Amino acid sequence: MRITEFDKGLLLALCAYTFWGLGPIFYTLGGQTTATDLVFFRSLWLLFFLSLFSLNFFKQLKKVLDKPTIILMLFCTAILLVIDWTVFIWAVNHQRTLEVSLGYFMMPLMTSLLGVVFYKETLSRYQWVAIFFALVGVTIQASVFGYLPMFALITAVVSSLYPILRKAIKINVRLGLLIESILLLPMLLMYAGWQLYSGHWQTFNYSFTTQMSFIILGILTAIPLICFTGAIVKIPVTVLGFLQYLSPSLMFCCGLFWQHEAITWDKAIAFAFIWLALILFSSELKLNRQGNLA
Numbered sequence: 078m079r080i081t082e083f084d085k086g087l088l089l090a091l092c093a094y095t096f097w098g099l100g101p102i103f104y105t106l107g108g109q110t111t112a113t114d115l116v117f118f119r120s121l122w123l124l125f126f127l128s129l130f131s132l133n134f135f136k137q138l139k140k141v142l143d144k145p146t147i148i149l150m151l152f153c154t155a156i157l158l159v160i161d162w163t164v165f166i167w168a169v170n171h172q173r174t175l176e177v178s179l180g181y182f183m184m185p186l187m188t189s190l191l192g193v194v195f196y197k198e199t200l201s202r203y204q205w206v207a208i209f210f211a212l213v214g215v216t217i218q219a220s221v222f223g224y225l226p227m228f229a230l231i232t233a234v235v236s237s238l239y240p241i242l243r244k245a246i247k248i249n250v251r252l253g254l255l256i257e258s259i260l261l262l263p264m265l266l267m268y269a270g271w272q273l274y275s276g277h278w279q280t281f282n283y284s285f286t287t288q289m290s291f292i293i294l295g296i297l298t299a300i301p302l303i304c305f306t307g308a309i310v311k312i313p314v315t316v317l318g319f320l321q322y323l324s325p326s327l328m329f330c331c332g333l334f335w336q337h338e339a340i341t342w343d344k345a346i347a348f349a350f351i352w353l354a355l356i357l358f359s360s361e362l363k364l365n366r367q368g369n370l371a
Contacts, residue, residue, distance in 0.1 A: 086311025089304040090320045096301035098327025101169045102335055103290075103297055110287065112167040113268065115294070116159060120265055122295020123302075124258035127251065137252055148256070150246050155257040157239045159264070164228050164235075173228070174332030180232025181325030182351055183215050187237035188321065192314030195241055200315060207319070207358035214350030240309050240317060250306040254299075319358045322351060 104115065141147055168177035186208060192198040200208070246253060283291075308317060329348065332338040 082311045086308040087316075087320070090308035090312065090317060091323065093301040093305035093308065094321060094324040095327065096297060096304075098324040099331065100165065101174050101328060101331035103294060104166055104169050105336070110170075110283065112163050112170060114283075115166050115291075116162045117265055117268055118291035119162060119294050119298050120159070120258065120261050122292055123298045124255075124262060126295050126299045127255045127258050137249070138256070141248065141252070141256060147246060147248060148260075150242055151248075151253060151256050152260045154239055154242050154246075155260045157235050157242070158257065159261065161232065161235045161239070164231055168228055169336075172336055172338060174328055174336055175338050177228055177232055178325040178328040178332060179215070180229035181236065181321070181328060182211075183229065183233035184236040184325075185319050185321040186211055186215065187233055188240060188317060189315045189319060191237055191241045192317075196244070196314055198313050198315045203360075204315070204358055207354040209354075210350050210357065211322075211354035214347045214354065217347035217350065236321075240305075240314060243306060244309045244314060250310070251303060254302055254306060319355060322355045326352070 164180075165177055168174060189200070189208065193200060243253070248256075326348075
């Protein structure tokens with residue numbers, strides 16, 4: 078059986094979303110840390126590991142530096158990553174995993190619709206029905222809070238914009254990630270300088286276990302990002318959008334079973350609607366592929 082580029086992209090996306098979905102477990106293993114410190118170390122170790130495994134790409138950096146448009150777009154995607162990490166880590170540290178998972182449930186809707194708008198991708202009638210079911214589920218979850226949570230909204234917008242911008246940047250996957258990490262370095266140094274100046278520097282006072290967890294987080298950050306950016310160029314954004322439901326579903330389970338957050342019947346109904354949408358979309362996708370191969 079021949080493995081197509083679509084199949085490779087599908088596997089890469091599933092790998093990335095599984096890692097991200099289990100994030101609440103990874104971020105609580107090292108003990109309580111501030112969201113900013115965790116983002117600091119996560120970004121620092123990500124840069125280290127990407128540099129270590131991307132030495133052959135440093136020769137290509139000069140060519141990219143001659144293209145300010147690409148640098149600007151990569152800077153924007155790097156900022157989006159930092160915002161997403163900070164909001165997510167803050168939510169996990171404050172027992173708000175179920176709330177922030179709402180944003181990730183909203184993200185596939187925005188990603189798929191942005192794929193239609195920016196890349197002229199098309200959706201079938203059944204896929205539009207799937208979007209409707211997903212919208213019902215998201216609406217039910219939003220009604221649980223009585224208002225649209227700000228962190229959920231930020232998460233949805235930021236996370237859906239990243240693949241749209243990243244897909245438009247015609248550059249090697251690992252090289253792009255390496256440049257994003259390098260562009261974050263000045264901000265990391267500014268944060269370290271501010272901590273020293275204000276006298277609040279506790280970043281290197283964490284226990285050995287916590288420091289080791291930071292290193293592991295650097296690896297766990299690099300793996301899904303490489304997989305995700307590899308998937309972006311192999312499968313349509315609309316397909317990528319609905320595969321993203323795996324990540325918030327796992328987050329939802331982590332919040333429920335790992336952090337023991339409360340769940341009510343209306344949340345359970347919302348969860349059922351969203352999974353119904355995913356099943357409908359996936360079934361339509363499978364039937365279309367079988368028809369194309371026939």
